[in-house]
Amino acid sequence: MTGRMIDPRSLSAFAAGALFGSGLLVSGMIDTRKVQGWLDFFGDWDPTLAFVLGGAVLPMFFVWRLAERRGVSLLGTPTPARSPVRFDRALVIGSVMFGAGWGLAGLCPGPALASFAIGGWGGALFCLAMVSGMVMAPTVAAWLQSRTTS
Amino acid sequence: MIATDWIWGTVGGLMIGAAAGLYLLVNGRIMGASGILGGLADGTGRETMGERLAFLFGTLVVPPLLVPLYHSVDTKITSNPVIIIVAGLLVGVGTRLANGCTSGHGVCGISRLAPRGIVSTLIYLMAGGATVLVFRQMLGVI
Numbered sequence: 001m002t003g004r005m006i007d008p009r010s011l012s013a014f015a016a017g018a019l020f021g022s023g024l025l026v027s028g029m030i031d032t033r034k035v036q037g038w039l040d041f042f043g044d045w046d047p048t049l050a051f052v053l054g055g056a057v058l059p060m061f062f063v064w065r066l067a068e069r070r071g072v073s074l075l076g077t078p079t080p081a082r083s084p085v086r087f088d089r090a091l092v093i094g095s096v097m098f099g100a101g102w103g104l105a106g107l108c109p110g111p112a113l114a115s116f117a118i119g120g121w122g123g124a125l126f127c128l129a130m131v132s133g134m135v136m137a138p139t140v141a142a143w144l145q146s147r148t149t150s
Numbered sequence: 151m152i153a154t155d156w157i158w159g160t161v162g163g164l165m166i167g168a169a170a171g172l173y174l175l176v177n178g179r180i181m182g183a184s185g186i187l188g189g190l191a192d193g194t195g196r197e198t199m200g201e202r203l204a205f206l207f208g209t210l211v212v213p214p215l216l217v218p219l220y221h222s223v224d225t226k227i228t229s230n231p232v233i234i235i236v237a238g239l240l241v242g243v244g245t246r247l248a249n250g251c252t253s254g255h256g257v258c259g260i261s262r263l264a265p266r267g268i269v270s271t272l273i274y275l276m277a278g279g280a281t282v283l284v285f286r287q288m289l290g291v292i
Binding site: 007008009010011012013014015016017018019020021022023024025026027028029030031032033034036039040041042043046047048049050051052053054055056057058059060061063064066067072073074075076077078079080082083085086087090091092093094095096097098099100101102103104105106107108109110112113114115116117118119120122123125126127128129130131132133134135136137138140141144 | 155156158159160161162163164165166167168169170171172173174175176177178179180181183184187188191192200201202203204205206207208209210211212213214216217223224225226227228229231233234235236237238239240241242243244245246247248249251252253255256257258260261262264265266269270273274275276277278279280281282283285286287292
């Protein structure tokens, strides 16, 4: 970011973040009741989230093909490599923990951030706990690893 | 679901997809909220701190500016601080262990037909469904 008034990489990241957060607001996904309604398969099921996910996945399907064919982004960064297909313990345990927290509060990281300034003290407290969890995660991962190898 | 919900859901979803496309095609990065934030939280993303901060700034600051266009915006989050803290910790630790959340594994992983993204999404959907089943339908606490 040095030497230039506006760094194109940061400008584009800001625009993406703004569009992402606005999409989450417009879609209704910052409403924790709607998200819990989507997960309430045995109650009053709310299918809205399927439309949100579908609307996001469809354009991205074609963007991925373009990005992988080009092999490099407009600003010269290589297209992220596919990670090796490994269904390790961290992926499974992490996904279970994430799903449980998502169901309990009706918030995942994106909507938690997008509603940080409008979610009252509850939303702010959630973000604080989430960031704390992210700080603790490497320690938890190391502990899991030590149990796997011993 | 109200009749217009699916329309706004689709419009918002397309905006999220456009954001992910922009971040991938211009910056060459996968748009995962937990990865972008988590890399700052644990210091692993120090080298790409500028674009991470710029992305998060956009996500944090722009949605509140749109709020006046709505009749009311209410996240309806529970007022139980214990549930909020436990849920936040689970989401924070879980998304970093799994290396992705609804945006990274869900939107970007499924659209790339990435096996880890698809498997993770199926697992967190089932875990979320089971949690709502137990804590709402059976215990009635959420």
